[in-house]
Amino acid sequence: MERHPLPRGLIIAYALPHLTHAVITLPMALFIPAFYAEDMALPLAGVGAAIAASRVLDLFVDPIMGVLSDRLRTRWGRRKPWIALGTPLMMLATWALFVPPPQVSLIYVLAWSTLLFLSFTLVDLPHKSWGAELSTDYLERTRVAAWREGFGALGQVIFLSVLSVMSLLGHGGNREQLWAVACLIVFSLPPLVSLCLAKVPEFPAEELPQPGVSGWEALKLVLHNRAFLRTLGTLMLLGSAVMIQATLHKLVLTHVVGRADLFAPMILLEHLASLAAVPVWLAIARRINKHRAVLLAALWVGLWSLGFPLVGSGDAAFYVTLIILRGSSFAAIFMLSNSIAADVLDQDILASGRQRTGMFFALWGIAVKLAVALGVVLATALPAAFGFDPTAASQPPEAIIWLLRVYGWLPCLVIALGVPLMWNFPIDHARQRQLRAEIAARRKG
Numbered sequence: 001m002e003r004h005p006l007p008r009g010l011i012i013a014y015a016l017p018h019l020t021h022a023v024i025t026l027p028m029a030l031f032i033p034a035f036y037a038e039d040m041a042l043p044l045a046g047v048g049a050a051i052a053a054s055r056v057l058d059l060f061v062d063p064i065m066g067v068l069s070d071r072l073r074t075r076w077g078r079r080k081p082w083i084a085l086g087t088p089l090m091m092l093a094t095w096a097l098f099v100p101p102p103q104v105s106l107i108y109v110l111a112w113s114t115l116l117f118l119s120f121t122l123v124d125l126p127h128k129s130w131g132a133e134l135s136t137d138y139l140e141r142t143r144v145a146a147w148r149e150g151f152g153a154l155g156q157v158i159f160l161s162v163l164s165v166m167s168l169l170g171h172g173g174n175r176e177q178l179w180a181v182a183c184l185i186v187f188s189l190p191p192l193v194s195l196c197l198a199k200v201p202e203f204p205a206e207e208l209p210q211p212g213v214s215g216w217e218a219l220k221l222v223l224h225n226r227a228f229l230r231t232l233g234t235l236m237l238l239g240s241a242v243m244i245q246a247t248l249h250k251l252v253l254t255h256v257v258g259r260a261d262l263f264a265p266m267i268l269l270e271h272l273a274s275l276a277a278v279p280v281w282l283a284i285a286r287r288i289n290k291h292r293a294v295l296l297a298a299l300w301v302g303l304w305s306l307g308f309p310l311v312g313s314g315d316a317a318f319y320v321t322l323i324i325l326r327g328s329s330f331a332a333i334f335m336l337s338n339s340i341a342a343d344v345l346d347q348d349i350l351a352s353g354r355q356r357t358g359m360f361f362a363l364w365g366i367a368v369k370l371a372v373a374l375g376v377v378l379a380t381a382l383p384a385a386f387g388f389d390p391t392a393a394s395q396p397p398e399a400i401i402w403l404l405r406v407y408g409w410l411p412c413l414v415i416a417l418g419v420p421l422m423w424n425f426p427i428d429h430a431r432q433r434q435l436r437a438e439i440a441a442r443r444k445g
Helices: 008-015 018-030 032-038 044-053 058-071 080-098 106-132 138-168 174-199 215-223 226-257 260-276 278-288 290-305 316-327 330-352 357-385 397-422 429-444
Strands: none
Touching: 008 106, 008 138, 008 174, 018 080, 018 106, 018 138, 018 174, 032 044, 032 174, 032 226, 044 106, 044 357, 058 080, 058 106, 058 357, 080 106, 080 174, 106 138, 106 330, 106 357, 138 174, 138 260, 138 278, 138 330, 138 429, 215 330, 215 357, 226 260, 226 290, 226 316, 226 330, 226 357, 226 397, 260 278, 260 316, 260 330, 278 290, 278 330, 290 316, 290 330, 290 397, 330 357, 330 429, 357 397
């Protein structure tokens, strides 16, 4: 049964928790590495390694979580119980990591980062799977993803606005700002999640009249799904490119431009541009299909990143302009990627006879988390290898040159590698309609 168009109020209720979910992810890249290196006097490369290592558990947890989320049957649904369980754990881990005691070790960073990422999996994976199942229509799925990512961008705008006001009032320290972020997360999550769970229905899982698959046969179907593998590779490349720059934003602004006070306003303007550009990218996706639109959005990031190595001391206006232009496609990248992921699932329904949304989103989640870990490691290890030390009073000129090359040019190279994977993607609007027609015929037949 086709389920479109969805009422706007239902989509809004579904997307609301992402106001806060997105706030959690941003500080992990923009604040945490610099905070623990500069304020807590831990080695930058060690902090990056601890955050990367904390994601190793996800390699085991995510597939298990995906399968359990698909198979769970309760009167509340398959996805909702996991979200209810993960939310308080997320609140606890956020507070411990963002508001640490005066003396901590790398083990502390590793332990609480691990719990935060685990709880995020318990919440985010079922939430994304749930959203992918709200509609079976190609364009309507993009609409659902757009509202979710739009609320995510709005949440980040709100959080950055709070930090900007704090800076204007003289409370611009890392510790003070992370305390404010932690309060924002802990107090907003319960009402937003409760509204979502209460107001948004879960539809029954789609199943075809054929024997289900399990074990090695189920895995072979995944490995033979070329559209899935191409999506996976593209997500890993784009994710690592974005994270390289996200990890280094504050360090470049502090040690190159010399205007650390502009950090929160700069990221705020970037997210406002990203949010404002969502309708433009939606129109582009309708015209040229989602897979090519997401590539154009990523190439847009790369285009403006080419100018970063030209930035020098005092070039605040030039640097902030590049950041705003570069960031105007961010929400579109995540929005379109999630919508493409939902389309790939239609192909698997025909092959497996079951709706394995949770498992597929778990595998996508692993790819994204590995990309995040790779991005953080590259962004912290490569500058350090060329002599960059964020705790030093001054930096060698060669270290600054290499910092800017890693920051600007390396992500461009990584993005370019994704173009061949996605440009001629096999599932466009016409093919997705064919897949839905085949599913409908098999269910009747």
